[in-house]
Structures are given as structure tokens and as C-alpha cells.
Amino acid sequence: MQHFPALVVILPLCGAALSLALTKIHIHLGRNVIFLSLAASFCMSIMQLRNVVLNGPMEYRFGGYALPYSIEFRIDAVGGVVVSMVALMGLITAFYCISGEVRTDKIKVGGAYSVVALFVAGMLGTASSADAFNMYVFLEITALAAYCLIALGGNRGMIAAFRYLLVGTIAATFYLMGVGILYAVTGTLNLQDMSVIIHQGGKDEAVLVALCLLIAGLGVKSALFPFHGWQPSAHTHEERGSAALIAGVMVKIPVFMLFRYIYFVFGMDYKYMKQVLIILGVFVGIGMMYGSIRAMGQTNMKKLLAYSSITQTSYFMLGIVIGAPVALAGSLLHFIGDAFIKGGLFYCAGAIKYKFGTININNFGMIYKKMPVTATLIVSGALSMIGIPPTVGFFSKWYIAIGAIQTGKYIFLVLLIISSLLNAVYFFKLIEKVFMENDKEMEDIRPVKKGELPWSMLIPMTICIAVIFLLGFFNVPLINIVLPLFEGVGL
Amino acid sequence: MTGIEQFLADKGIYFLTFFLLSLGIYGIITCKNYMKKLIGMNIMQVSAIIFFLSLGQKKGATIPVLLEGLTNSDAYNNPLTHALMLTAIVVSLGTTGVGLALLTRIKEKFGSVEEEEIIRRQDKL
Amino acid sequence: MMNIFAIELRPLYAILVPFIAAGLVYVLGEHINRNAREAITIVAAILMIIIVYSMLPHVLAGEEIKIRLFSIVRGISFSIGVDPAGMLFACVASTLWLPTSIYSIGYMRGNNEKNQTGYYAAFAVCLTATMGICFATNLVTFFMFFEILTVATYPLVTHHRDDEGKKSGRKYLAYTLISGQIFFAGMVVVYVVSGSLDFVPGGYITEKMLPEPWALLVFFMLVGAGIVKAGVMPLHSWLPAAMVAPTPVSALLHAVAVVKAGAFCTLRVVLYIFGPTLAKSCHGANILAGMAVATILISSLIAMNKDNLKERLAFSTIGQLSYIILGICILTPLSTAGALYHIVAHAFMKITLFMVAGAIYVTTHKKNISEMLGIGKRMPVTMGAFACTSFALAGFPVFAGFVSKANIIMGAISQGKIFFAATLVASALLAIVYLMPVVSISFRKNNIHPEFAEKGEAAPAMLIPLIFTALIAIILGIAPNAGLHLFDLALMAGNSIFQPLM
Amino acid sequence: MPTLVLEAILLLALIIITMAVIFNRDLLIVIITYCAFSFIAMFLYIVMGAPDVAFTEAVIGVISTIYFIITLKKIDRRCK
């Protein structure tokens, strides 16, 4: 039982490593092994979460040495929830990729799934590792797999991938420099140990420089407002199958890392933390407005979703900037919910492109008649983005708003309201195009015998719809798991 | 000599390393040719490696391979930074490999590796 | 657990019935034939009426019915319960659902509109939301159903998928969503300041919780959503624009669901959260009353020169709704009872007028009043009902309108606010000015339109509900406590609010 | 010659080589300069007392230079 934190990450890794060798034997053997490993890792992450909830955070030391001398995985309530969400999204996206398979060439089949499996393993590791340098290597694996997935998305994807490669490496080097300075000043790489030494005080300047480098590095990776240059083009041209994973989850993991650094390593009582959070607050404020305004004028659905995901990252950062425990819980709920909403909407864009070959909003004719499941997912995703009660969007806004008012930062409440209204503008434009437009008679590229889409696409979509509403109704148990962790943290 | 050495030890080496890092980034941003951007990226990663190794230096210490007589820890350089930097070098090779593969496909598809021509032809496709 | 038919669970059943009906209609709509689909709606309507009426005796006996289901937000639970005001609104909504659905069957078949399944499903979801609004006992549940109502009425308003429908849909959404989000902000402030969001008759926010300038700001943030939905003057322009929807929809919007929900929201906020004392001390009530008075007068003036019958009725609704808001803002038991009773009276009167307008449109395809010369000859029964309800609307003594107006006027006089009483009387006269020309044109004797010469009544499916609601309007006028003791409910609610202050 | 001064000199050499890379026109010359860069970096690691890292840097420097030269075959040598 205590091996779960390691097995959750190792299994997809071994699956990816073996998939190419197994594909030589039979074309689908590699793919099935990867499905098996992802499913196993998802079940283990659920059991691990249950274990964490029942009897406290789990620690796993690689190599069996004492704590500061070996690499350590630390899964607490927040980490457990994030890991199981990433595992679920990875499993669903792997299913979704079946539709995009090229059956002819053996390398293409095995390789595609092994890249997705590496991508999921990287993100799982980043979310559960508690060692600064280990996170860097996991970030590199995620980034490399992401470059490949974006590059597979066609010719424009190549340029987007190259641009993201350059920007991503600069960000990774900044992160490495930050970790270097922290190591130079504290002597350890383990986050737990590092925070103990930093709290002994006396090293404020070096920690400030390291914090700035970390924020710069992780900000670029997660397309926070001023560093978001690479994101719209990357999300628009990425590979249809795994778009949901990249836009939905990968963009958020660095923000989760930043959250762990700010709250569990540096702590709120650190001298310069107030000024840093104010600056971050300014970035978040502009980011929320900018993303929505740019998204209004788009006609390409994926570009629209890319710009709206800049807003969503700023929502997640909002919780961190506000600092109240309730706001943190709200932003975590938003993190989980938005992964499924954003992922779901990208599934829809991929499905429409798969069936009709177009993602230009203007010719979404009678989509709701021909593709009812996709239309329902678009509507529920849109409602959740705007924050209509039964969906999860409303409840995360609720908690963030309470946090904002408790700490007296009314400006963020106003920003929250304005940005959800801006969201409403372009999402209802999308709904209008899907429901109200008269038929554009687009011919059906890949006719499917029964139903609108192959089952491998329908299952992920229905799961996304279910999670959006279930998280909405049953958010209280999730919040109760997470809130005690934030108690000691708030302002 | 010790005066310069003391200055170098405190600020000089760090200043040069960060200068090399910013030069790498400057190269990535200003050079128009994608190949040069990749080389700039490599230089940036080498500068990160130099920074880590300079952290791990000790005055008058030998290479981190154990000798019979010497047991106290001040006699050897810091092995942890060396182990970390092996990973960083391998990562830089991986990134360069992927970058070059992308470069080949871009050259094949867009006919050139210069940024302006690619942007001009990008809208045509 | 209490047995299945326990009194606490009935409000929940009342909410679930239309929701299940909506699901069935939407899923099975395409596959089963039309009559079966309509049958689902009618059965659901009858079932709901039974459930709601079965709760009435308990409420009249003054029992406290409340059930906390599950905690929807940390610290607040999804709780449903019945209190006199909620019961009143629920009775009106459930009783009117049956005639409206029968009427819309006749209208849809008569006009053979397209995508009717979507229409009926959205209709049922609207009723779910309305029931939820009646039975919500804390602000979060209330807000949840309030937003569902906004979203559910959007497909109805844009039922004709043409450009005009889309434009009015956008305007409707703009108004309601913006006010909804501001309501959300206000709600959060109230929660953080006061710690709980449950409705307490007589309000629970005290002066020290919300200092002077903030109280007014939060008051208008919360009341804003109610005002927008109720169509008070500065924020009313979505209502005439929503006239582009088919008539049963505008009947639903302007008589049963949306508009009344707005008034109900104002009632809940002013009397159940802020409470009369704070409303008066932060003089939010006076400003609101002033806005209501302005709306009554201006809307009646505009209604006069509107040629399109539905436009004229829309502006008259705006005027009538401001009666309710005025009644609330006078903050006396009598005027609150009058306002609540006006919700009932106005619902029945207005729905009849809209049904008449729809019937005329279906049978003679006439929209403007100037074209209806002597229509009474052709459709005597419809126009007769129109005449009676217009008298009732104007507040003639024997009809329902008079009872509620009288109470509000008595409340105003007891408070010494002669100005409000004067406006109410003046508005009665104005109502006559803009309704009587329609009656006189339709019943004139000389140079009748050749088309209206022979007798050609509207289809029975439209006529029966028309007559049914007109009769109720008259009966409620004569004996306010007939059948459902609605007036007692109104009085009970009024007293319960002002009881601690006495 | 104390190590730190040697390190500083080698670092200065690296910086000059980077300048050369940035300002040069012909790609082949840029790649050869990059090979020299990795060679001097290997020297710097030896001076800093890290033989393992120097070994790896040497090998991987050679391999990445070879990769650059192969790709150069496809890309013409002129560039701005």
C-alpha cells in the first residue's frame, strides 16, 4: 500500500518505454499496454487519495535513505486530488486519441501513445514530487512530450512547437537558476527541509531573487498574463487528440507548483511576500481582462478557447494572490473543474473538426441536431465558465469571492464579476452559433454507423459532462478534505 | 592578486555566468535564423551548468573520487552539483535534437528557416 | 426517514415533477408522436397542482415546513421549505401552468411552429425554476434557481431563430446576467458580513453589520436583480423587446414566471433579508418607491400610443409590476398583503389579456389595434373576456384588481404617504385610458371590417383556458378567499413580517 | 595561476565566442564556433574540478555539433 505514490508515476513511464517494442509484435499491443498502465495508475491514485484522506499525508523516499538525502514524493490532500484528476484526464485523452490513429505505420501508432503516456507521467510526477530538482526533470519530460504533441498538429503546429520550445527552455533555465540559488543558500533540495531553513531567516535577498526567477520561469510555462505569447498559437494548432490534455492540464501544473512554493516553502510571513503578491495581483487582474477581450473577436473555436484559458489560469492564480484559506480552496476547485471544462470544450472542437473538418464558428450550423452530445457539453462548459449555479464554475467563484471579501480585497471581487460577464459575452455567442444558426449543410467527412461520433470520443465527453455537474453538487466533501490543509497558511 | 581573486570569488564569476545567460537569451531573441536561436539556447543551458558547478567548488579540493587517506568532507568538491549537471547536459541534448527535427520539417514545409519568410508564408498556407 | 408522502418532502416533489417532465419531453420528444409529448406536460401540470394544493391546509394552519437536504456550499445547505409568501406564488404558478400549456398546444398547432420539443422542455424547466424560487429558504438556493430561470427562458425568448429573436435574446441576457452577477457579489458580501443567508421574516441584517453607505450599496446590488426582472423603469427595455417571442411565451414571461420572480426576489430581499427597519433607515425603500411611482406613470403614458396590442400589454405589465414593488416599499402589513395579492390578481388578469392577443393573432393574423375594427362581432366570447379583464385591471370594485389596490392604498394612507395613494388612483384612470379604446374599437357597430362579418370563434383549445382564467379573475375579485384562501395567505405573510416590530 | 582567475579568463573566452555566434553571417562558421564553445566549456569544467561533467560535455558537445552539421545540409548557409 505504501508504494502507491511511486507506482502511480512509474507505471505510465514503463508503459511508454515498452509500447514501441511491443508494437513491433502486434500493432495494438503497445496501445493496450499503455491503456492498462494508465487505468492502473488512475485506480492507484484514487486509492492513494483515500489513504491520504483517512490517515494524513503519505511520504515515499526513493532508495530508502533518510529524508534530506534522497528524493521524496510527498502526497498531501491537495496533491492527491490533483494527481487523481491528472490521471483521469490522461486516461480519457488516451481513449480520445484512438479516433486520431494512423493505422498504417507501426511507429506512428506506438509512438503516439507513448508520447501521451510520457506526457501524463511527467505531469503526475511534477504534481507529486517534493524535490526541487526532481520537479525540474519532470517539467522537462512534460515539455518535451508537449513539443511533440503540438508539432503533430500539422504544419502551423511545427512553428508553434518551435516557438514554444525556445520559450519553454528559457523558462526551464530560469527555474533551474532559481533552484540553484535556493540550493546555494539553504543546502538542500527537499522542499520540506528548505522551508525549515528559510524560516530560520537571514537570507531574504537571495530568497527574493530566487522567488522572482521561479515566478518568471513558472509564469512562462503556465502562460500567466505577461508571458502568454506562445499559448494561443500553440493551443490552436496542437494535435487534435491531446489538445484537451495540453490546454486543460499542462498549463495549470506549473501554477500548482508555484502555489506549493509560495505557501509551503516561502510561507506568507516571508518579508517581501506582500509586495510580490501585489505585483502578481496586478498581472492576474490584467490577465483576466485581456484573455476575455481577445477571445471575443475570434472565429476559430480553438483560438477562442486558448484565449479563454489565459483567463482561467489567472482565476487559479487569483486564489493564491488573495491568500485566504477559503479562496485557496476555491481556486483549487476551479483548477479541478476547469481541467474538465476546458478539456471538454477542446474535445468538442476536436470532434467537430473530426466530423465536419471545420472549427470556424460561423459554420456551426445545426450542430445541436446532428451532434447532441457535443452540443450539451458545449452548453454545460459555457454555463460553468460563466458561473451558473448547478455547474462547478459557480462554486469556485463563490469560495474565491468569500476569500476576497474576508481579506478586504474588494477589487478582486469586482474583477471576478467583470471577467465572468466578459466570458458570458463570447460563450453565448458560441451557443448562439451552435443553436440558432441555420444549417450550413457541411458534408460529413467520417460518417459513423450509429450515433454521431465513434464511442472512443463519446465516452470522454460524457465523463466531462458528468464531472462538471457532479463536482458542482458534491463540492463540499472536496472542500472539506482540502481546507484543513490551508488552515495554517492564510494571511 | 588576492584582491582580484576575492572580488572574483564574491561577484565576478557569478556576474560573468549571468551575463552569459543573458547573452544566450539575447541571442535567442535577436537572431532571425532558427538555427542560431537553437545554438543560443544551448549556450544558455551551458551557462546554467557553469553556475551550478561554480556553486559546488571548494578552495583546494580535489575531484570527487574518494582517495584512501582523505576522509574529511572539505577535501572534495561537492558531488551533488556534478550529479545534477549530468542531467542538465542530457536534457540540453534532448531539446537540441527535438529542435533540429522541427527545423528540418519547417525547412521542408516553408522552404526557409528565416523568421520573416516563415511568417510571410505561414499565412499563405 | 419520514414516509414518502411526508409534508416536508412535498415541496421537493413539486420542483422535481416539472424537471422530470422536461427531461422526458426533451429525450422522447423526437421519437413519440405529438399528442403523447403534450400529454406528458399536461399530466405533469395536473400532478403539480395536486401536490401544491395538498400543502395548502398545512400552511394555512401555520405549520413550519423546512427540510435541509445536503450542504451545497460549505456552511450553507440546499434547503427547501414553504412559507405563506412562497406558497402564494407557488399556487399561482402551478394553477396557471395547466391553462398555459393547453393554450400553447392550441397556439403551436394553430401556428404550426417548428422545434416544439425544445419549446415544451424549456417551458417545463422554467416552471421547475419558478417552483424552486418559491420554495427556496436561503439565498444560495434562491440564486441557483434564479439563474436557471434566466438560462431556461433564453431559448424561449429566441424561439423564432431569426435575427430579431437573437437581438432581443442578447438584450435579455445582457440585462439578466449582469444583474445576476451583481446579485452574486451582494450575496457574498451579506454572507461574509452576517454569517448566514436564511430568510427570516422581518430581516436579520442590523445597522452595525453594514454601516451606512455600504448598506445602501449592498441593498441596491441585491434588489437590482429583482428590479431588472420586474421591469422597473430604467432597466425595463428587455421586456418589450422580448415581445418577439410567440404569445404563450410572453404570457408565461409576463404573467407567471420571469416577471413575478423579479417581484418575488425584491420581496425576499427587502422584507426577509434587509427587513423594514434597515430598509427604511438606509432610505433604500424610499428611493425604490420613487422609482416604482415613476415607472407606473411613464409606462402608462407610453402604453397609450402603442399600436401593437402585445407592446401595449407589455408596458401595462411594467406598470402593474411596479404596484407590487410600491406595495413592498411602503413597509406596512396591509400594503405588503396588498402587493402579494396583486401578484395573484395581476397574474390571472394579464394572462387572459395575452391569451386574447394570441387568439386574435392565430385566427385573424391581426397584430395592431387599429386593424381590429369590430372584431367583437366575429369573436364575441374572446373580446367579452378581454373587456371584463380590462375592467378588472383598471381596478373596478367588483373585480380582483380592486382588492389588492385597495389594500396598498390603505397601507399608504396609514403611513401618511398620500402621494403614493394618489399615484395609485391616477394609474387606475390611466389604465382605463389605454385599455378602453381597444374594447370600444372591437365592439363598435358601424363600418365593421368586412372580414369580421360572420361569426368565427378561436379554436376551443385556446378559448377554454381563456374563459377559465377570466372567470377566476372575476371570482377572486368578489370573494378574495374563495377556494385557495389566497388573501388569508397574503395577510399571514404580511403580519409575519411586521409582527416582531409591532 | 590561481583557479578563479583561470576560470574568469575561460568565461571571458566563452562570452567572446557567443558574441561571434550572434554576429556571424555564415551558418557553417557559427556551428564550428559552437563546437569550439563546447570544447572551452569542457576545459572550464575541468578547471572547476568536475571530471564527470567535463567528460559528458565533451561527448555531447561533439554529438550536438554533428547533429547541427547534418541539419545544415538541408539549410542553405546564408542567413541574416
Place this chain on the structure above:
Amino acid sequence: MMRKVIGILLIVLGLGYVFVSFDFLPAIGDSSAPAHKHVSDYYIENALKDTNSPNLVTAVLADYRGFDTLLETTVMFSAGVCVVMILGSKSPLRKRYLVPKEILKGKPYGGIPAYKTVNKDVMTTLIEILILLYAIYVLLHGEVGPGGGFQAGALIALAYIVNVMVAPDIKPLFKFTKINAVAAAGIGVFIYAFTGLLTMFAGGAFLEYGKLPFPIPENDLHPVGIMMIETGVAIGVMATIITILIAIIERVRFDDDRN
């Protein structure tokens, strides 16, 4: 030209200001800096006792922070897979953007490069064998002197590169197709991960070599463990470098047409 120089001067000034005002990093040489005190002196003192491999870097690399090296090999493997996936399908000629003929006219065709000085075919076989011998030495000598998995893998790949680049026409020592190379890289990574899983099944934590189920005495289980992962790393790195080489060469025929 001038604009670039001004840019660089700006960088110098900026960094100069930061370094003058801040004095946050410890001096380089002193051995009492916090970096050496907390964790690394533990490594130095009982590396021999825990892992009995005198080369501290290999001890830290393979044993204390063994998981990092697994992830490092995975990074190499994922780079190899990415390159294969990107350069997988050769796009049809008509879709490619062909440089118009008149631009090419200006470039003279230099013919096949001829190294007349020495007979390269004989030389390559000699050099290859030397490189391979040295690679085996480096691999097996990993614990004692500088060297280890990466360097050995890279050296073997170098031998393959020498063969392919210098004398493409003679029969190469070992022939790798693209799919085999990537599969080999995968197997290398799996060997590494399998050792970890082995220790896990035998009761210890992941990569705890003390718990390896082999019947040899406890204190030299560690070198066996390190040797297993070193071979895994060597195979992984060698196969990936060769994959990337083959993939790029496939798209760029060495004695290719003018394009």
C-alpha cells in the same frame, strides 16, 4: 549592427547594477558555504559505506538520487520518440515548398568530398574498435573513476556515427533501423525501471539496491544494482542518439540532391 551592441551594453549595465546592489550568493571557494554543509558532506562521508563506490558522483547519481537518472534517461527516450514522431512521415514532394530552380543555379555542385590523404575505410574500422573498447572500459569502470552509463552510451553512439558519416558505403558494424533503435531505447529505460521495480517487489523502496533479491552478500549488492542501471542507461542513451541521427539523416540524404 549598432543596435545589437547597444543591446548588449544595456544587459551589462543592468546586470552590473543588480550585482553591485545585491550580495546574496556565498563566495565561491569557501568550504563553509551552506551548500556544502547540509547534504553533500553526508554524501562524501558515507558514500563508501552505503554504496561502496569510490566515485562520489556515480554514488550520488546512481544510488542516492537514482530516480533523477531514471527520469534523465526518460528525457532522452522521450526526445528520441518525439524526433521519430515528428520526422516519421515523409511529406509527399508536391506538398513541399521547393526552392525555385533559378536560385539554385548560383551554387556550384562540389561533388562527393574526397579525403585523399588517408584510406578512410581502413581507418574507420580501426577507430571504431578502439572507441568501443574504451566505451566498455568507461561503462565497467563507472564506480571507481570518472565515467558511467551516459558517457559509455554516447561513446558507442559515436562509434556508430563515425561509421555512418565517414564511410557510408562499407558494411556498418551494427545495422539499426529506426523502429529497432527506438524500441532499444525503450528497452534501456525499462531495464532501469525494472531494477527499481525488482527492489520494490523484494520489499524495499523503489531503487533501494540493498533489497535486490540476488543471493550475493548484502554489501556488494549496491555495485550490482548500480551496474544494472548503468547498462540500462548506456543502452537507452546509445539507442536514442542513434535514432535521432537516423531520423535526421533519413530526411537529409547525405549526398543529397541540391535541395
